[in-house]
Amino acid sequence: MSLVVQKFGGTSVADPERLRAVADHVARTRRRGDQVVVVVSAMGKETDELIHLAGQVSTTLPGREMDMLLSAGERKAMALLCMALHDLGIPADSFTGSQAGIITDTFHTRARILEVKGDRLRQCLAAGKVPVVAGFQGVSTDNDVTTLGRGGSDTTAVALAAALGADACEKYSDVPGVFTADPRVVPDARRLAQVSFEEMLEITATGSGVVAFRAVEFARNHGVPIHVRSSFSWEPGTWVREEDPAMEQPVISAVTHDTSEAKITVTRVPDKPGIAARLFRSLADENVNLDMIVQNVSQDGTTDISFTVPKTDLPAAVNVCQDHAGEISAAAVLTDDTIAKVSVVGAGMKTHPGVSATVFETLAEHGINIEMISTSPIRITCVVAAAQVEEAVLALHGAFELGD
Amino acid sequence: MSLVVQKFGGTSVADPERLRAVADHVARTRRRGDQVVVVVSAMGKETDELIHLAGQVSTTLPGREMDMLLSAGERKAMALLCMALHDLGIPADSFTGSQAGIITDTFHTRARILEVKGDRLRQCLAAGKVPVVAGFQGVSTDNDVTTLGRGGSDTTAVALAAALGADACEKYSDVPGVFTADPRVVPDARRLAQVSFEEMLEITATGSGVVAFRAVEFARNHGVPIHVRSSFSWEPGTWVREEDPAMEQPVISAVTHDTSEAKITVTRVPDKPGIAARLFRSLADENVNLDMIVQNVSQDGTTDISFTVPKTDLPAAVNVCQDHAGEISAAAVLTDDTIAKVSVVGAGMKTHPGVSATVFETLAEHGINIEMISTSPIRITCVVAAAQVEEAVLALHGAFELGD
Numbered sequence: 001m002s003l004v005v006q007k008f009g010g011t012s013v014a015d016p017e018r019l020r021a022v023a024d025h026v027a028r029t030r031r032r033g034d035q036v037v038v039v040v041s042a043m044g045k046e047t048d049e050l051i052h053l054a055g056q057v058s059t060t061l062p063g064r065e066m067d068m069l070l071s072a073g074e075r076k077a078m079a080l081l082c083m084a085l086h087d088l089g090i091p092a093d094s095f096t097g098s099q100a101g102i103i104t105d106t107f108h109t110r111a112r113i114l115e116v117k118g119d120r121l122r123q124c125l126a127a128g129k130v131p132v133v134a135g136f137q138g139v140s141t142d143n144d145v146t147t148l149g150r151g152g153s154d155t156t157a158v159a160l161a162a163a164l165g166a167d168a169c170e171k172y173s174d175v176p177g178v179f180t181a182d183p184r185v186v187p188d189a190r191r192l193a194q195v196s197f198e199e200m201l202e203i204t205a206t207g208s209g210v211v212a213f214r215a216v217e218f219a220r221n222h223g224v225p226i227h228v229r230s231s232f233s234w235e236p237g238t239w240v241r242e243e244d245p246a247m248e249q250p251v252i253s254a255v256t257h258d259t260s261e262a263k264i265t266v267t268r269v270p271d272k273p274g275i276a277a278r279l280f281r282s283l284a285d286e287n288v289n290l291d292m293i294v295q296n297v298s299q300d301g302t303t304d305i306s307f308t309v310p311k312t313d314l315p316a317a318v319n320v321c322q323d324h325a326g327e328i329s330a331a332a333v334l335t336d337d338t339i340a341k342v343s344v345v346g347a348g349m350k351t352h353p354g355v356s357a358t359v360f361e362t363l364a365e366h367g368i369n370i371e372m373i374s375t376s377p378i379r380i381t382c383v384v385a386a387a388q389v390e391e392a393v394l395a396l397h398g399a400f401e402l403g404d
Numbered sequence: 405m406s407l408v409v410q411k412f413g414g415t416s417v418a419d420p421e422r423l424r425a426v427a428d429h430v431a432r433t434r435r436r437g438d439q440v441v442v443v444v445s446a447m448g449k450e451t452d453e454l455i456h457l458a459g460q461v462s463t464t465l466p467g468r469e470m471d472m473l474l475s476a477g478e479r480k481a482m483a484l485l486c487m488a489l490h491d492l493g494i495p496a497d498s499f500t501g502s503q504a505g506i507i508t509d510t511f512h513t514r515a516r517i518l519e520v521k522g523d524r525l526r527q528c529l530a531a532g533k534v535p536v537v538a539g540f541q542g543v544s545t546d547n548d549v550t551t552l553g554r555g556g557s558d559t560t561a562v563a564l565a566a567a568l569g570a571d572a573c574e575k576y577s578d579v580p581g582v583f584t585a586d587p588r589v590v591p592d593a594r595r596l597a598q599v600s601f602e603e604m605l606e607i608t609a610t611g612s613g614v615v616a617f618r619a620v621e622f623a624r625n626h627g628v629p630i631h632v633r634s635s636f637s638w639e640p641g642t643w644v645r646e647e648d649p650a651m652e653q654p655v656i657s658a659v660t661h662d663t664s665e666a667k668i669t670v671t672r673v674p675d676k677p678g679i680a681a682r683l684f685r686s687l688a689d690e691n692v693n694l695d696m697i698v699q700n701v702s703q704d705g706t707t708d709i710s711f712t713v714p715k716t717d718l719p720a721a722v723n724v725c726q727d728h729a730g731e732i733s734a735a736a737v738l739t740d741d742t743i744a745k746v747s748v749v750g751a752g753m754k755t756h757p758g759v760s761a762t763v764f765e766t767l768a769e770h771g772i773n774i775e776m777i778s779t780s781p782i783r784i785t786c787v788v789a790a791a792q793v794e795e796a797v798l799a800l801h802g803a804f805e806l807g808d
Contacts, residue, residue, distance in 0.1 A: 016460035023461075050480070056420035057427075058487035065490070068498045069483035072476040076454070079473035083462035086469070094472045099547070120547075143503070143524075 002167040007039040007157035009173040012231035014044035023084035038132040039157040042073025063108025074134035092130040097137035104138035110149035116163035151212020162222035176230035177237035180402040181255045188403035196243035202379040206343035207256035252346035252400040259340040261308040268331035271298035340389035343381040362399040406571040411443040411561035413577040416635035418448035427488035442536040443561040446477025467512025478538035496534040501541035508542035514553035520567035555616020566626035580634035581641035584806035585659045592807035600647035606783040610747035611660035656750035656804040663744040665712040672735035675702035692721045744793035747785040766803040
């Protein structure tokens with residue numbers, strides 16, 4: 001008998017009919033002889049609706065109260081799912097983050113999990129019942145309700161799987177797995193049977209939102225295999241797990257892309273120690289999320305510093321740069337929000353030289369100019385013009401023969 | 405400085421605009437120098453909507469999960485109200501039933517309060533903040549979420565007022581007070597400035613739903629004055645408090661009526677000890693709520709037993725009676741769902757003989773037949789034909805000169 005954590009996202013529990021389908025799937029898992037712990041998100045777009053409601057009564061939006069408000073969404077979904085399970089003869093009890101023993105720090109709306117107690121879940125399993133746990137929420141060390149922020153429900157599921165010693169965490173959503181590229185861009189993109197944690201971190205960081213980055217990180221740190229599956233087809237999806245050292249890794253697993261960022265270039269910055277540090281400290285103080293940073297070699301004692309930021313952070317970032325431009329004797333602050341990132345990710349890259357050459361040649365053949373480059377041991381990312389990014393993805397997907 | 409518990413019902417917090425109006429009222433109470441604890445119900449019809457949703461996924465409706473589901477409603481209302489208060493510069497923290505320390509028994513969907521701890525509310529007040537508490541909910545001795553059933557939010561407010569030693573509990577709704585009769589029936593009905601706990605219990609039991617019966621009972625037992633007020637006009641309403649022995653009581657305070665019941669008569673029941681007891685035990689076992697019970701004097705060794713039940717309980721009650729009719733040798737089980745109750749309530753009745761004579765004469769003058777009578781020391785209730793009940797209310801209201 002194995003223990004599995006099944007996590008269902010908002011679209012999977014969006015209405016009574018979908019909830020009953022989920023209950024049926026959980027019941028079938030139980031009949032197979034497995035123990036199940038279920039984690040649910042709020043139904044459909046409910047979290048967005050609650051945020052909208054808050055905006056109608058308040059401009060200050062205090063974090064403690066936002067968390068109390070938002071945590072109502074998962075309560076509804078989990079209680080309804082338990083009712084549907086009861087109707088199928090499966091005993092099930094719902095648990096809030098607090099009841100499940102998900103202890104967090106005190107940072108409202110973006111709390112981090114400190115500890116998962118899970119005593120009541122173990123008792124519930126021992127009693128032959130299915131525990132259904134609210135995703136996205138916990139209780140702080142001050143005994144206040146907290147929410148985990150973006151990707152919170154995925155993180156809840158992985159953290160529970162780790163704490164309960166589950167054999168796997170199954171993540172169900174309307175996305176049936178991890179693909180060699182976005183199927184909307186690349187018609188012959190393939191579903192991957194498995195990817196390693198390292199590859200999945202790079203894939204997630206460079207464009208795919210199928211599993212939240214922090215959940216993948218948590219799963220890697222605790223060795224929890226994740227099975228990414230569709231709750232509409234119930235077909236096997238993609239396993240995210242430890243690299244199997246006995247198997248040869250594909251050179252490239254996936255081509256990802258991301259159009260959510262913009263580029264800033266601060267030109268002719270004096271090439272002296274501490275200048276760039278001062279700028280980036282000020283950006284951090286404004287909570288600007290920096291992604292790629294490139295500094296060219298010095299020419300006549302000055303250099304150009306380029307970096308990318310989420311488009312939503314662009315106005316704040318430009319303000320900081322302009323405030324500092326005089327102080328650091330920069331010539332100008334240039335912005336470009338018509339860029340995109342294209343990345344190739346693959347664990348086999350480590351032992352196969354020549355991948356970057358293939359990337360650059362392929363883009364060159366299609367007349368696609370590379371504006372910035374950054375690499376990790378298993379990833380190469382190029383910034384290109386947004387208008388050319390889909391062509392770039394198609395070309396790279398073909399060059400590495402990732403299609404069917 | 406006094407401490408007041410302000411309780412706002414669903415219509416008072418039905419939308420963002422109303423929520424902001426409530427926040428403004430709480431802020432004004434604070435500026436007057438008083439400490440405030442707020443209790444809220446779910447917004448508008450949300451509880452009904454959640455029950456409807458449950459019916460779409462389940463026919464079994466397990467109580468533990470219904471309570472988890474329904475308790476989401478107050479969470480939203482209280483979090484939103486706290487946000488609106490923050491925007492007015494009033495620090496406010498929301499508390500679930502569990503956080504407020506409202507400990508109940510384990511009977512889901514109709515739990516009884518065992519104890520109110522209230523430690524966090526006292527800390528919140530001491531810190532100069534406004535605690536906003538979810539009505540209708542608590543936490544059981546098994547650490548599960550419970551709801552208090554019908555009238556639960558009023559009961560929460562009174563129980564908190566008692567536990568915190570509040571000077572008063574203000575109940576705000578769309579009803580501006582307690583009236584000498586239903587103003588929809590009697591155009592010159594007056595708002596009463598005050599009524600005693602005893603009178604209010606009788607008024608509540610015989611037709612007015614302005615404050616839940618169990619909340620009035622709790623208030624009487626703990627000596628908590630209730631101020632029934634409108635959240636639309638914010639005008640002073642009706643005080644419900646201990647009778648003032650120094651003041652002469654009005655003979656009659658109010659005329660109430662109730663059209664929600666039906667009458668059952670079991671005819672020619674043998675007039676022997678234990679026969680009626682057996683029938684009423686069976687009705688109790690089926691959770692049928694009996695109200696008035698009248699047994700006529702015996703004639704030829706048999707008697708007719710009549711009683712009233714809520715119309716919703718009528719089918720179950722008839723089944724029980726028919727099952728027993730043979731066993732107890734009754735002749736027939738007759739039902740009438742076109743009856744209504746009309747009552748006169750007044751603490752002064754105790755020292756004024758002749759009230760019942762006036763009631764019977766008044767009804768007789770209007771050709772209204774009395775089908776059943778029941779009395780308490782401060783109430784007289786008559787069952788009449790439903791078609792004549794409004795005429796009866798108007799006639800009695802006039803006869804006792806209760807109008808403006």
